[in-house]
Amino acid sequence: MQWACHNPAMLTFVAALACAIALDAAPDVLVSRQLAARAHLTVGDTVTLAADANGARARTFRVAGVYEPTPDPMRFTAERIEGRLHLPDLIALTADPHDPASAESVNTINMTLAPGIDTRRFIADLASQAPGVTGWPTARSRDDDPFVVLDRFHLAISVVTVVGSTAFLLALMVIRAEERRDTIAILRMVGISRRSLLTSVAVEGLVTAIAGAIFGVALAFTTEGLVNRIFQTRYDTALVFVRVTPALAWRAVAVAAPLGIAAGLAASWTLLRRNILSLFRR
Amino acid sequence: MTSLGLAWRTARRYRARTLLAVAGVAIIGALLFDMLLLSRGLLASFADLLDSEGFDVRVIASEGLPAMRVPIPGSADLADRIRGMPSVRDVALIRMERARVRRGADRPRVVTLVGRTQSGVGPWTVVRGASLSYGPVGSARPSGERDSASLPSERGDCPVVIGRNLATAFALEPGSSLDVTATPAGIASALPSVACRVVGLVDFGFAGVDEYAVATTMDAFEAIVAEPSHGEADLILVASRAESGGGAAAARAIAGLRPDLRVYSNEDVVAQFNRNGFAYFRQISFVLSSLTMSFAFLLVATLLTVSINQRLGEIAALRALGIGRRRIAAMLLWESALLVGAGALLALPLGGVLALLLDHILRQMPGLPERLHFFVFEPRALVIHVVLFVITAAAAAAYPVWLTSRLPIAATLRREVVG
Numbered sequence: 006m007q008w009a010c011h012n013p014a015m016l017t018f019v020a021a022l023a024c025a026i027a028l029d030a031a032p033d034v035l036v037s038r039q040l041a042a043r044a045h046l047t048v049g050d051t052v053t054l055a056a057d058a059n060g061a062r063a064r065t066f067r068v069a070g071v072y073e074p075t076p077d078p079m080r081f082t083a084e085r086i087e088g089r090l091h092l093p094d095l096i097a098l099t100a101d102p103h104d105p106a107s108a109e110s111v112n113t114i115n116m117t118l119a120p121g122i123d124t125r126r127f128i129a130d131l132a133s134q135a136p137g138v139t140g141w142p143t144a145r146s147r148d149d150d151p152f153v154v155l156d157r158f159h160l161a162i163s164v165v166t167v168v169g170s171t172a173f174l175l176a177l178m179v180i181r182a183e184e185r186r187d188t189i190a191i192l193r194m195v196g197i198s199r200r201s202l203l204t205s206v207a208v209e210g211l212v213t214a215i216a217g218a219i220f221g222v223a224l225a226f227t228t229e230g231l232v233n234r235i236f237q238t239r240y241d242t243a244l245v246f247v248r249v250t251p252a253l254a255w256r257a258v259a260v261a262a263p264l265g266i267a268a269g270l271a272a273s274w275t276l277l278r279r280n281i282l283s284l285f286r287r
Numbered sequence: 288m289t290s291l292g293l294a295w296r297t298a299r300r301y302r303a304r305t306l307l308a309v310a311g312v313a314i315i316g317a318l319l320f321d322m323l324l325l326s327r328g329l330l331a332s333f334a335d336l337l338d339s340e341g342f343d344v345r346v347i348a349s350e351g352l353p354a355m356r357v358p359i360p361g362s363a364d365l366a367d368r369i370r371g372m373p374s375v376r377d378v379a380l381i382r383m384e385r386a387r388v389r390r391g392a393d394r395p396r397v398v399t400l401v402g403r404t405q406s407g408v409g410p411w412t413v414v415r416g417a418s419l420s421y422g423p424v425g426s427a428r429p430s431g432e433r434d435s436a437s438l439p440s441e442r443g444d445c446p447v448v449i450g451r452n453l454a455t456a457f458a459l460e461p462g463s464s465l466d467v468t469a470t471p472a473g474i475a476s477a478l479p480s481v482a483c484r485v486v487g488l489v490d491f492g493f494a495g496v497d498e499y500a501v502a503t504t505m506d507a508f509e510a511i512v513a514e515p516s517h518g519e520a521d522l523i524l525v526a527s528r529a530e531s532g533g534g535a536a537a538a539r540a541i542a543g544l545r546p547d548l549r550v551y552s553n554e555d556v557v558a559q560f561n562r563n564g565f566a567y568f569r570q571i572s573f574v575l576s577s578l579t580m581s582f583a584f585l586l587v588a589t590l591l592t593v594s595i596n597q598r599l600g601e602i603a604a605l606r607a608l609g610i611g612r613r614r615i616a617a618m619l620l621w622e623s624a625l626l627v628g629a630g631a632l633l634a635l636p637l638g639g640v641l642a643l644l645l646d647h648i649l650r651q652m653p654g655l656p657e658r659l660h661f662f663v664f665e666p667r668a669l670v671i672h673v674v675l676f677v678i679t680a681a682a683a684a685a686y687p688v689w690l691t692s693r694l695p696i697a698a699t700l701r702r703e704v705v706g
Contacts, residue, residue, distance in 0.1 A: 082566040154652045161648055162318065162575065165641065166582075169314035173586040176307035180593050183301075236570070275303070 033069035035089040039241055041071045043086060054088070056099045064098055066090070076244035078152065084241070115143075171264055178210075178272030189276050190284035199277050206273040207266045214265020218258040225249045290614050293605075294621035301594070305626065308590050312583055312630020313637055319579040320638030320672050321645060321662060326572040328663035329565055330557060336492050336658055337553045340410040342379065342524035343534030345551050346541060358519035359548060366404075366523055369541055374531035380404040380505060380520035384512055388501060389480065390457045390465045398453065398499040400467065402508020411448060411502065416461030416487030419446055419504055445483035445507040450500040454488045461485055467501065469512040481511045493656045568661065580675055583627070587683035591623055595687040599694065600703025606696045616688045623684035631676040635669075 034054070036046055046052065046068050055063035074085040090098070092111070100108040118127060128140040182189075192202060229247050236246045276284065288296075298305045337343075346365070348357040359365065362380055370378045386400035403419070411418070445467070449459060457465065466480040483503065494500040503511070527537035534552035542550040551559070561569075595602070602615060642662035649661045 082563045151652045154649060157648045157651075158645060161645055165314060165318050166579075169311050169318065169582075170586075172307050172311035172314060173590070176304045176311060176590055177593065179304045179307060180590070180597060184597060240566075 031065045031067040032091065032094045034066035034094075035070045035072050036068055037074050037085050037087040038071055039074070039085045040087060041068075046071070054090075054098060062098070064094075066094070073243050076242055078244060081240050081242050081244050167260060167264070171268065174264070174268045175272060178268045179275070182272045182276050186276060186284060189273075190281060193281045193284065202277055203270060203273065206269045210265040210267075210269025211262055213269070214261045215258060217265070218261035221261075222249065222254040222257055225254075290617035291621045293614075293618040294625055297598075297618075297622055298625050304590070304594070308587065308626045309629045309633065311586060312627055313633035315579050315583045315586075316631045316634025316672075316676065317638035317641050319576055319583070319675065320634050320668065321642045322572045322576040322579065323668040323671055324638070324642055324662040324664060325568055325645075326576070326668070327665060329568055329659070329661050330561055331663045331665060332658075332660040333560055333565075334553065334557045335663075336656060337556060339492055339658075340524065342377070342526045343553045344525035344527060344538045344541060345553075345556065346523035346525065346545075347521070347549050347551075348547075349549065358521060359523060360519060362520035362523060365545060365548075366520070368544055369523065369525055372537070372540055374527050374537045374540060375525055376528050377526035378404075379524045381522040381524060382505065382508055382512075382520050383522075384508075385470050386501070386511065387468045387470050388453065388457075388465050388499070389468070390459070390463070393457055396453065396456060396499050397470070398467075398501045399494070400469065400508065400511065401500065401502040402505045402511075403502060404505045410492045411489035412492075413448070414451060414488045414490055416448075416485070418487055418489070419448055419502065420486070445481050445503060445510065446486045447483045447501050447503045447507070448487040448489045449485055449502075450491050450494050450498070451488055452494075452497070453499040453501065454485075456499070459485050459488075461487055467511050471512065478511075478513050481507070483507070483511075490657070492658050495654045496650065496657050498654075576675075580679060583676075584679050584683055587623060587627055587679065588686060590626070591619065591683055591687045592690070594622075595619070595690060599699050602691050603694055603696050603699035603703065606694065607700060612692050615691050619687050619691060620681070620684045623680045623687075627676050627680035627683065631672065634672075 031051055034052065036044075036052075040046065044052075048068055048070055050068045051065055052068060053060075053063045053065050055061060072089070074087060096108055118124060124142045124144075128142075131138065131140050189202065193199075225247075226249050229249050232247045233245055237243065346359065346369075348359045366378050366380055369375055380403070382402040384400045384402075386398050387395045388398045389395040447465075447467070449465075453459065457463075459465065463485045465483055465485065467483050468480045469478045483501075489502075491500045491502070525537060525541065527534050531537070535554060538550045538552040538555065542548070605615060606612070646660055646662045650659070
């Protein structure tokens with residue numbers, strides 16, 4: 006859980022590389038990949054940091070490493086120009102010399118509760134023992150999660166797409182059934198029952214639908230990397246935008262199969278219900 | 288018979304497939320139309336929401352929306368200086384605080400309490416009752432001056448306007464009373480309640496769907512939060528004069544007064560929103576528009592091609608009767624236009640209904656202002672919709688036209704008819 010009143014500390018770099026000579030006494034700083042690229046920083050460089058734009062109380066740090074910021078879907082459009090310091094270094098850099106309490110203050114305390122502890126109860130106890138602090142769980146409930154809403158939105162769009170595709174599929178099947186009119190008439194003439202013909206149409210529809218679904222899933226699998234790469238480049242993030250999971254693949258097949266059978270049967274039934282002579286246009 | 292007449296007869300002859308194709312185009316077209324509405328809808332709605340306040344410049348102390356309030360130091364003095372600028376028509380100071388509202392024995396509700404100085408326009412629409420009264424509207428007055436000689440708590444005067452959510456929760460009407468207790472975030476407080484009087488029920492522009500909001504005068508607000516009369520505002524709203532260069536010019540001038548503050552014109556806010564918050568919807572709109580158009584093109588082209596392959600004998604016969612290639616091509620173009628045109632036309636009302644449904648889904652996002660919409664109709668969306676479908680109809684007919692224009696009449700007749 007997170008115990009917070011503010012965003013995580015983040016500093017503005019007012020001066021990038023000061024010189025190429027590393028100072029042994031300089032404390033370490035980690036810089037984000039994006040910042041390293043923007044300021045042309047490499048491990049071992051020395052940088053000057055200050056907490057305000059005027060550069061007051063600036064300090065020198067040594068770049069100890071470059072890290073990839075944890076992808077955050079809520080901030081994927083934000084430029085991750087970030088650095089990470091040890092907490093004492095950060096406090097020394099940002100504390101107000103006229104306010105002794107500022108050297109003992111933090112914005113956020115992250116904590117992991119012991120197993121079995123109820124988060125809500127813990128937050129309530131905390132609020133009663135330390136008035137003025139606000140606690141909230143890091144796990145979102147379904148009610149306040151925007152991604153649950155986006156999921157519903159995507160589902161609605163999928164349903165519309167499936168309905169539209171079904172109409173087209175039906176139209177194609179009707180044309181195909183019309184093409185087979187003479188064949189069906191002959192098959193009926195030689196004694197093959199409506200039931201057998203319907204079964205064959207259903208099997209054909211099933212095979213076609215499953216083949217189509219497998220092709221679609223394969224297409225999604227193969228383009229997944231491309232789509233991710235485009236968006237990752239566009240937003241300079243490691244966030245994964247598209248992931249074709251086995252569950253999704255199965256869902257696609259499960260939706261396609263009955264639709265294919267139904268479309269095949271519906272289109273063929275218009276011919277099969279007629280008597281043999283009318284199939285021969287008599 | 289004209290090409291259109293021939294196409295119409297074909298459509299009627301193959302009624303089932305025509306209806307199914309039109310239905311398919313209508314559904315896919317509805318999705319395309321919705322994506323066009325989405326492509327700028329949230330931006331247009333957001334810009335409209337900002338403009339509806341009547342102010343076009345915002346002054347804040349810090350970027351973003353921190354959980355703790357970030358007051359503007361010396362905001363009353365700054366407001367007076369801004370008001371004195373020739374490019375400025377009106378200035379309002381805004382303060383916001385979390386509060387608890389209680390009425391009788393009902394369970395108290397957590398509300399967003401807004402305090403506001405006098406100005407000509409309010410960021411709310413009165414549904415019932417009246418708005419907050421400050422005296423003659425538009426009378427310029429230094430912000431340091433109060434709305435009355437004494438504090439509201441001393442006079443027992445705390446007029447409030449409330450959102451419809453709160454009115455429903457507490458069954459409040461204009462004239463009802465309620466107790467408001469400030470509960471500032473991040474500090475321990477035991478402030479007393481202040482008895483307030485509901486003067487009106489309003490629709491707050493920026494309040495969330497599930498949010499309870501209460502607005503009052505700045506005097507009453509300061510009484511509720513028990514702060515002296517020169518408290519620092521969280522936000523300064525400025526209305527510029529159009530003849531002096533509008534919001535952008537006013538924002539630049541105000542930024543020159545106080546470089547430590549963030550000053551944004553409405554255009555800046557919308558541009559920032561376009562870059563950050565709106566990026567996802569712009570992308571999904573573009574991707575889905577492209578996909579739906581490709582989908583519609585492929586399916587109509589496939590339908591027409593399969594249909595033409597089935598009617599090769601018929602077309603060869605028409606050619607043998609003396610109907611030229613050009614008329615056959617025109618007939619196929621008309622067939623495509625009838626399918627796509629009818630579908631695209633039906634897509635508009637269908638898309639409207641679908642947009643309402645999708646908007647309803649997306650507006651369930653937490654913290655979204657009640658008046659913000661994702662799907663907003665603009666004439667340009669209709670124009671793009673029509674243009675895209677004209678291109679689709681022409682492109683979908685291209686291959687069947689090419690196929691029929693190269694059709695050998697005698698060989699086709701022999702194969703299709705005699706065979």
